[in-house]
Amino acid sequence: MPSYDRSAALHERACRVLAGGVSSEFRRFSQPHPLFYTRGRGTRITDADGNEYLDFTLSQGPLILGHSHPEVLARVADSCATGQLFAGQYEQELELAERLQRLIPCAERLRFALSGSEADHAAFRAARCLTGRGKILRFEGHYHGWLDNVAQGIGGPSLEALGPREHPNLLPWSKGLPERVRDEFLVLPWNDLALAEKTIAEHAGELAAVVTEPVMCNNGCILPRPGFLEGLRAACDRHGVLLIFDEVITGFRLALGGAQQYFGVIPDLAVFGKALANGYPISVLCGREKVMDVVARGEAIHAGTMNSGQSGVAAALAVLDVLEREPVHERLFALGRKLMAGLREAAQDAGQEVLVQGPGPMLHLGFTSVKEVHELRDCFAYDKARYAAFVRGMQDRGVRLIGRGLWYVSAAHSEADVDACVATTARVFRELN
Ligand SMILES: Cc1ncc(COP(=O)(O)O)c(C=O)c1O
Structure with a gap:
């Protein structure tokens, strides 16, 4: 299990000066506490404890070409x-x-x-x-x-x-x-x-x-x-x-x-x-x-x-x-489709009921037995506590995800990144059972 000790110490210090220890509401909810980061390159971001993550948050979406292009x-x-x-x-x-x-x-x-x-x-x-x-x-x-x-x-x-x-x-x-x-x-x-x-x-x-x-x-x-x-x-x-x-x-x-x-x-x-x-x-x-x-x-x-x-x-x-x-959009759609297919297959193999959907360059994964969602009211069928446990499991194994289920794909992601992510997902899905 990775250590988050240095981030924890920095977060404690941050709470004495930044309101809630962060500069945006959405950053308050990281587990086990907001993490501090030191470096982003391509599809990888490194935290203050030296843990490296394959990043599918793209920092809430902007990094369409990956970190530090x-x-x-x-x-x-x-x-x-x-x-x-x-x-x-x-x-x-x-x-x-x-x-x-x-x-x-x-x-x-x-x-x-x-x-x-x-x-x-x-x-x-x-x-x-x-x-x-x-x-x-x-x-x-x-x-x-x-x-x-x-x-x-x-x-x-x-x-x-x-x-x-x-x-x-x-x-x-x-x-x-x-x-x-x-x-x-x-x-x-x-x-x-x-x-x-x-x-x-x-x-x-x-x-x-x-x-x-x-x-x-x-x-x-x-x-x-x-x-x-x-x-x-x-x-x-x-x-x-x-x-x-x-x-x-x-x-x-x-x-x-x-x-x-x-x-x-x-x-x-x-x-x-x-x-x-x-x-x-x-x-x-x-x-x-x-x-x-x-x-x-x-x-x-x-x-x-x-x-x-x-x-x-x-x-x-x-x-x-x-x-x-460059044919970036072709690539984003192809990688997104591959990722969605991989996530669905991993869920099926592990016996997890999930709904994976989106156009591809961005997508959503949620735990639910519901087969279709069309509006916010349908989204109450998602098991948010289970997703939070999933996000923590993925983080502990080196994949950074947004807590509310949205995933972003960048032009920097490779097929190997998608394969690695799917393999990690399969493992975390099994561990959730
Ligand atoms: C659809 C949409 N509109 C507006 C905003 C607000 O943009 P900003 O965070 O740059 O103020 C966001 C942020 O996530 C968004 O997703």
Whole structure:
């Protein structure tokens, strides 16, 4: 069994200075305590005790090319030697914007920001500004960041707490939210087109936009039912409501132009982040010219001191070079399919009932006897305690996984990495019996 002693000591020290010992809520839940890391290279990450892990977290998704990709590092070093933040315009930023405009179907105009959360926030503001309406329709189980207005309606502790399907409870994720944000959102179960159509029609007069992850990556990695995204698009068009795709996970991962290219459904606004810069901070708000015009005219204000700094822009340019030059997506889908098949086979051999699903470049594994999940409410069938034990077993044997069941595949992963992971999984599945 590996030792986590040095991480434990550092965590104890961290708790005396960092709130909860971490800098993001999601880092609090690692077992047996938050681990400290010293080095990431390719598909491997090493902790402060010298334990090495095959990484399928990709640091919550951004590392589409793996840790410390040499081309990305070199481009960032070169660019940062000329300056770090002009807080003014420069040519590389323009080059990146032009490339994204060419690659992303809805990106007639765009703005750079730092995080997915704030770009989502800007999208909601632009939608309200253009339509003059106040409400946004969102879906249970989707994550659009941690800011006040979206820290509600994500999910709940139990199926009962979510309330009736047609009128779900808007449950807060955090305490300390202002009362008024409750009026900002309507929430529905995802993947139910008839219900979404009915709600959009009933609330058209007050609805600025519908926001969705095109794949429900944050719970179950669930694909849209055939026709669901197309139906949302049509319902929004019928009622003059804007459609926003939150592509913070799907972007650059399903295709260079994101899920909108992959599914052939073009939103009015979209938000990208994570994989664009392989771990450097940059996000994108983009959309149709007529919507983004409210930002261009300074009616819907968007700002940020650190926006489009050299490191993020240079890293993004390097990532796009690789993604456009090499058959990365083919590889991500092939490796993802191989991994999913291996996980299913390992589970069957060990007598574990699991559901493995996803498009491939990202996927989800959960312990359940249920054969299909289509929305958050179905995800209550997953045995979360069993998954937590599985994640700990995998970590103890050198594989790093995200605690909520989402797996990411990178271009750095090899077939041998997948085989090694499946072999470890088979062992841990047997040990769980
Ligand atoms: C779909 C989606 N949207 C928005 C966000 C928020 O992005 P960030 O963590 O960069 O603020 C995330 C983060 O995981 C996400 O998965």
